[in-house]
Amino acid sequence: MPAYQQRAEIVRTEKLTGDVFRFTVKAPDIAKDSRPGQFVMVRAGEGMDPLLRRPFSIHQVAEGELVQILFKVIGKGTQALANLQAGYSMDVLGPLGRGFVYNTQHKHYLVGGGIGIAPLLFLAGNMLNKNESSAIKVFLGARTGDEITVLADDFVSMGVEVEVATEDGSLGRQGLVTDLMTPVKNENPARVYACGPYPMLRAVVGVSREKNLACQVSLETIMACGLGACLGCAVLRADMNGYVHACMDGPVFDADDVAWL
C-alpha cells in the first residue's frame, strides 16, 4: 500500500475537554486510501524540538478528503500540536500500518478506553456501510464522563448502540469497560475490536479469552518513522521469541499474536 507525505491544511480544531483535541485536516490522498485502524505520522510544526513525528490513529475520514485525528496533550509533541491553528498546513504521512479486519457475518463489539476510542469511530462508520446497525455495539470506558461525552455522542448520532462506564460514575455505569462486557456471548459469532491503554487492553483480552471471542487490539508504542525502517516500535511476540513491529505488522494485531505481560 502506498503512503503519502502531504501538507495538510488544518480546517478545524476542536478542544473537546481541557486536554483532548480533535483536528480535521485536508489530506485527499491519505483520505482516499485510509482503512479503519491505520494511522498517520504528524509533524507538530517545523522545528527540531520536538524532533520526531507523532503517530495518531485515523479517527474519521470525511467527504473523501478530510482526515481527523484525536489526541490528548501528554508531552512536548502533543503540546506543540495543540498550539497549531486552523489554516496552518502540517506535514502528514500516511496512511500507515495494518488496520482492523472484519467480516459482515459477525456481531461486532467495539471496546474503547479513554483516548483509545479514536480509531473505533472510523471502524463503526465503515462497518455501518456494510452491516445492519444492530450488528454493532460500542463499549466505552474512561476515568470521568468529561473525557468521552462528545465522543460517545458521535457513535450515538451514527445510530449504533453505545454503553459507557466511568471510574467515577459521572457518566453511564460506575466501573471499568470490561464490566460492560459481562453479558456478551459468543453468538453469530461475535468479535471484539479494542483500543486503549495497555492495562485496559490486557483486561479486555482476558475477558475475550474467557468468552472464547476472537479479539483484535490496536497497540500504541513509541515510534520514529512509522514505515518499518527504524524498528523502534518492537512488540514482543506471543511465543516470547522475537518481536513484531507496531508500524508494519500492526498497529492492529490479533490479540493472540502478541505477548500480554
Place this chain on the structure above:
Amino acid sequence: MAVERPDMKTSIGSLLLKNPVMTASGTFGYGEEYASLVNLHRLGAIIVKGISLLPRQGNPPPRIAETACGMLNAIGLENVGLERFLTEKLPFLQGLNTPLIVNILGDTLEDYQQLAARLEGEEKVAALEVNISCPNVKQGGVAFGTDPGMAHAVTQGVRQNFRRPVIVKLSPNVTDITEIARAAEDAGADAVSLINTVLGMAIDIGSCKPKLANIFGGLSGPAIKPIALRMVWQVAASVSIPVIGIGGITTPEDAIEFMLAGASAVQVGTTNFINPKAAEEIIQGIGTYLAENSMASIRDLIGRARQA
C-alpha cells in the same frame, strides 16, 4: 557567474556516485520501505540496514527515546540475516539504478570475512560498509571499533574477501578517532564513514527508570552535528582515503558544511524518519548552492574550508 549544471559526481574508491548523498544504514530499511515516498533512483547510494550472518531479534522495548533535537536508539541490530536479505530484500534493490552499499556486522572476525565473501558474489553490491561501531550490542560491534588493532584486523579480513570498495564506519565513542581511521586505512579500506551514534541515555522522572530498556543508546539527529563535523575535519586531515560525513545532516546547508570540512560524500540518517524527502531535497540544495556560488563541480567544495 552562475554555473548552469554543476557536476555533482563524487567517488568512493573505484565507486562513482552520481551525487554525494546516501541514506545511512539503519535509517532507510532495505530501501523498499521508502519506495512510495522517495524517488530512489535519485539517491547517490542506498546503504541498507546492517546485515549479520544469522538473523537477530534486537533489544527489548522501549528501544527509542526522543531527546532535545535528537533521539536515542538501542535497536540492537535487529535484522533478517544474510540469507533472507539475499532472497527477500536484494531482488527489489536490483531493480534500482542507484548503487547499493551493504552494511555488515558480526561478533567475530570470521563473521565479517564470511559476509564479505558471500557478498563479493553479488554483483549488485557496489560496496560494503563495515560496522565496527554500533554501541548497542554487548559482543563485537563497538569492541572492534574502539581498538585500533581489532579495527585493522576486521578491515583486513573484509578487504581480503571483497574486491570492490570497502568503507569502514567509525564510532565517535573513542579517545582518538583518527587513530582508528588510520588503522582502517592501513588495512586497505577505500573510505571511512563517520560518525555512528554517540553513546547516551535518558531517564523518565515519572517512573524513576531509564527510558531505554537497554539503559544506554546511541544519540543521533541534529544534536550531534557539531561533534560529527569536528571529527570529520580531524579524520580528513589524518587519512588520504575519502571520508564520508554522517551525523545530524538535516538540510543542504548541513551537508555542504561536512563537504567543506573534507567529506567526499555524506549520509543522511535520522532525518529520513522525519522527512522522507530530505535526501532528495539535500541533493537539490547542494546543486543550487554550487550553481549560485559559481562552482562547476562538487569537487570544488570538498575540503574548501581547510584551505589557507
